[in-house]
Amino acid sequence: MADEKDVMRARDISQVSAKQRVGKVLFHILVYAFLIIMALIILFPFYWMIISSMKTYEEYIRSVPTLWPHEINVIANYSNAFSQASLSRLFLNTLYVGVVSTLLSLVITVLSAFAFARLEFKGKNALFAALLATMMIPGELFTITNYQTVTVFGWMNTYTVLIVPFLVSVFYIYLLRQNFLQIPNELYLAAKVDGTSDIKYLWKVMIPLSLPTLISITILKMMGAWNSYIWPRLVTKDDHSLITNGLRNAFTANDGTTNYPVQMAAVAIVSFPLFLVFVFLRKYIMKGVSRSGIKG
Amino acid sequence: MVDSKHQWKAWIYLLPALVLILVFTVWPIINTVRLAFLENYNMMTALKGAKFNINFNNFIKVVQYPGFKSCLLNTVLLCILTVPISTVLALLIAVALNSIKGLQKFLQTVFFLPYVTNSIAIGMVFAAMFNMVGNAYGTQNEIIVTAGIINNIIEFFGGTRVNWINVGSSYLANMTVMVIYIVWNALPFKILILLGGLQSINKQYYDAAKIDGTRKGRILTRITVPLLSPMLAYVIITGFIGGFKEYTSIVGIFGEKLGPADDAGRLNTMVGYIYDSLAGKHQGRASAAALILFGIILVVTLINLRVSKKRVHY
Incomplete structure (x- = not known):
């Protein structure tokens, strides 16, 4: 009798574990299915942008859509996109504003982060806390007065108006200060004993050691110029505006019809540099982003 | 360490940052509050020396304005709508990503892709996907040349097409498109943060749960x-902070008209x-609206x- 019971129990156990194994496999399949479906939803707009930008208008408006262009019309669409939205001018504007504001911003950020991390002065902590507090205020609140300030300064429709108001970012100063603080103070004191000047120490020791953070700041700042829309629309006209401004309305004719393939070509042109940044510099963006939640 | 020479030097290093912050951050905070209480403040007349009454009328005007x-x-x-949906979806994706081995790095990269995009540009792609090309929608003379890829997909699965964003579209349809786009846009940041958090959870908790035979839903x-x-x-x-400042995603989908053409x-x-108030030269009203927005966000x-103080376990 006892033997029979044992055998039955053994069989039960093996059945249970077989069931568990099937369940586990099924669960894994479900997890993968969920992830792959979500990934396809994420990727679909990019796919649609690229294939639409390659179609002719006639093919685009077919009632049964084609999933891959039958007739490839890439060159005409992309060159039309460039000329219709004067993208080359806007691209140069954006590049100029992006590069100049990034360089100046890096200098200002390095100097102030150094002061907050290494130098001693009265009211340092209070000043730093006050700067951090300004990060909580929504940017729209600044825009109203800044609009007025730049009008009084006579900066309307210049490159200066796109660069100067945004040179200082408290968040970047904070990020770099944290990085500077990790560098042992002994290095600084040793350099002082050797008679090295602060600037030389900063250039030879601090900057090389915090290069990853500086790269993160550079990428985020450049992406900011590339994606900024509201401020340039407020303070510039066509000849000084940035790339995103040229995008939205350039492809709709007076009768309201839109040449979608050309529009999608322009969108692809604007997205392409961002895509390159994503492929090659992803880890720096992820590092910067995971500490901020600020886009651009 | 603190001698007068050091003090002097620190302020030199800080000078460029402090000057810019005073002009473009501190002064705006003071001035915007001031403008909000100056009735009908307008920059052009102010520069000519006009005086304004101090009262709450800007706030009253903002609230009473029909729009x-x-x-x-x-x-x-x-x-x-978007904060709970995107948070739950991001949580599920992050948990799923954390539980797999094969393809994990690849899928993680895919899910981060929408972060590095231009929200106007990709909004235009979404608009193209939801857009119908044709004329006189919803009337007897309706001509539809193409219903758009999203409607094509819906019809492929046996549904009926929806007028999402064109002339005659409903508010519900418009909002659905906006929610889909904003959630799509919000996922990568949330997944990045949540996956980072998941990877730092001590594995021992899960081992203990496994020994106790805890179900997967309960573990979650x-x-x-x-x-x-x-x-x-x-x-x-x-x-929530980002949600209250939503604007460019709507320009991306609907253009500067911020709604269907009709x-x-x-x-x-x-x-x-x-x-809009700022473009209409109503700086006083714009300031009052900005203060109201700041108040709401705060x-x-x-x-x-x-709430999180009660719920968050450290």
Whole structure:
């Protein structure tokens, strides 16, 4: 009798574990299915942008859509996109504003982060806390007065108006200060004993050691110029505006019809540099982003 | 260490940053509050030496303005719809990503892709996907050349097509498109933060649960979510702050008319209202609206912090 019971129990156990194994496999399949479906939803707009930008208008408006262009019309669409939205001018504007504001911003950020991390002065902590507090205020609140300030300064429709108001970012100063603080103070004191000047120490020791953070700041700042829309629309006209401004309305004719393939070509042109940044510099963006939640 | 020579040097290093912050951050805070209480303030007349009464009339004008209610409603609706949906979806994706080995790095890269995009540009792609090309929608003379890829997909699965964003589209359809786009856009940041949090959870908790034979659903609600609660609180709070400032995503989908062609401004938001007032040279009213927005964000953030203090387990 006892033997029979044992055998039955053994069989039960093996059945249970077989069931568990099937369940586990099924669960894994479900997890993968969920992830792959979500990934396809994420990727679909990019796919649609690229294939639409390659179609002719006639093919685009077919009632049964084609999933891959039958007739490839890439060159005409992309060159039309460039000329219709004067993208080359806007691209140069954006590049100029992006590069100049990034360089100046890096200098200002390095100097102030150094002061907050290494130098001693009265009211340092209070000043730093006050700067951090300004990060909580929504940017729209600044825009109203800044609009007025730049009008009084006579900066309307210049490159200066796109660069100067945004040179200082408290968040970047904070990020770099944290990085500077990790560098042992002994290095600084040793350099002082050797008679090295602060600037030389900063250039030879601090900057090389915090290069990853500086790269993160550079990428985020450049992406900011590339994606900024509201401020340039407020303070510039066509000849000084940035790339995103040229995008939205350039492809709709007076009768309201839109040449979608050309529009999608322009969108692809604007997205392409961002895509390159994503492929090659992803880890720096992820590092910067995971500490901020600020886009651009 | 603190001698006068050092002090002097530190201020030199800080000088460029401090000057810019004083002009473009500190002065705006003071001045915007001032303008909000100057009745009908307008920069051009102010420069000519006009005087303005000090009172609450700007705030009253903002609240009484016919478009204000719909701006506030749109903003609040978009917030309370997109924040929970994107948080739950991001949590599920992050947990799923964390539980697999093969393809993990690849899928993680795919899910981060929408972060590095231009929200106007990709909004235009979404608009093209939902857009119908044709004429006289919803009438007897309706001509539809192409219903758009999303409607094609819906019809492929046996559904009926919807007028999402064209002339004659409903508010519900417009909002659905906005919610889909904003959630799509909000996922990568949330997944990044939550996955980072998941990877730092001590594996011992899961081993203990496995020995006890705990079900997977229970592991998620009793171990993962509580241990992840600081990160969840963080993405929810930043999600609400971002949600209340929603504007460019709407320009991306609907263009600068901020609504379907027959009902411009239907989807305008609080930030859009501030910029409209500013473009109309009503700086006083714009300032009052900006202060109202700041007040709303502050209150919502404080509520969030209060709730998370009770719920967050460190």
